Amino acid sequence: MNAVLFDLDGTLLGNEIDVFMPQYFNLLAREFAPYYPPAKFGSALMEATGAMMQPHPGRLNKDVFWQVFLARTELKYDEIFPLTQRFYRDIFPRLAPLTTPVKGATDLLDALFAKGYTVAVATNPLFPREAILERLRWGGVDQYPFALITSYENMHATKPYAEYWLEILEQIRCPPDETLMVGNSLSDDMAAKDCGIFTYYVTDGVLTAADSKRVDWAGPLEGVRSILNE
Numbered sequence: 001m002n003a004v005l006f007d008l009d010g011t012l013l014g015n016e017i018d019v020f021m022p023q024y025f026n027l028l029a030r031e032f033a034p035y036y037p038p039a040k041f042g043s044a045l046m047e048a049t050g051a052m053m054q055p056h057p058g059r060l061n062k063d064v065f066w067q068v069f070l071a072r073t074e075l076k077y078d079e080i081f082p083l084t085q086r087f088y089r090d091i092f093p094r095l096a097p098l099t100t101p102v103k104g105a106t107d108l109l110d111a112l113f114a115k116g117y118t119v120a121v122a123t124n125p126l127f128p129r130e131a132i133l134e135r136l137r138w139g140g141v142d143q144y145p146f147a148l149i150t151s152y153e154n155m156h157a158t159k160p161y162a163e164y165w166l167e168i169l170e171q172i173r174c175p176p177d178e179t180l181m182v183g184n185s186l187s188d189d190m191a192a193k194d195c196g197i198f199t200y201y202v203t204d205g206v207l208t209a210a211d212s213k214r215v216d217w218a219g220p221l222e223g224v225r226s227i228l229n230e
Helices: 017-032 038-052 061-073 077-098 105-114 129-138 162-172 189-195 221-228
Strands: 003-006 013-015 099-101 118-121 179-183 198-202 217-219
Touching: 013 129, 017 038, 017 077, 038 061, 061 077, 077 099, 077 129, 099 129, 105 118, 105 221, 118 162, 162 179, 162 189, 179 189, 179 221, 189 198, 198 221, 217 221
Parallel strands: 003 118, 003 179, 179 198, 198 217
Antiparallel strands: 013 099
């Protein structure tokens, strides 16, 4: 194994998405309120996000998002994009208390980088890079020289599609049979298995026979070290 890919939320960062996302939507809708009714904002945001999560060969996720969002809201990019940048710089950090660092994450990353592994953050690229960097800061894992951090600016697909995993492999220049994906989602993260990438499912539970077809190893995050030392 030469490369390790890590999911972010639920893997390197403790984050209950069902709690986090409504708070995130509320803050963002509040910032957009002078330009677009908050009551309509959520559906416009979800429609644009949903468009990113569908196949769109050759188009960056960012471009797909803004095309749909601007068409739905009839807002102007030059007027709204600076507002979005200010939001992620000044307002988004208020959500940090909803998250927690993951025990053992820094020890694991320290060990991987010390041994020369190529390490990437393979989060679902639905957010701008600044929002992902901020969440890495919340997790206390922002100091590492990751080979790649997937975001909506640098990816042309999302999880669980094969195009997402193949684009990562191309960017980090590593074949699938030398790569391990570590994540806590069977549907999204373990889909890497379909591209020949080895998978480690972060869980404290027991897998069903059906689930185990996509999982090479499973266990707590710190268990990744024992797999790589085999």
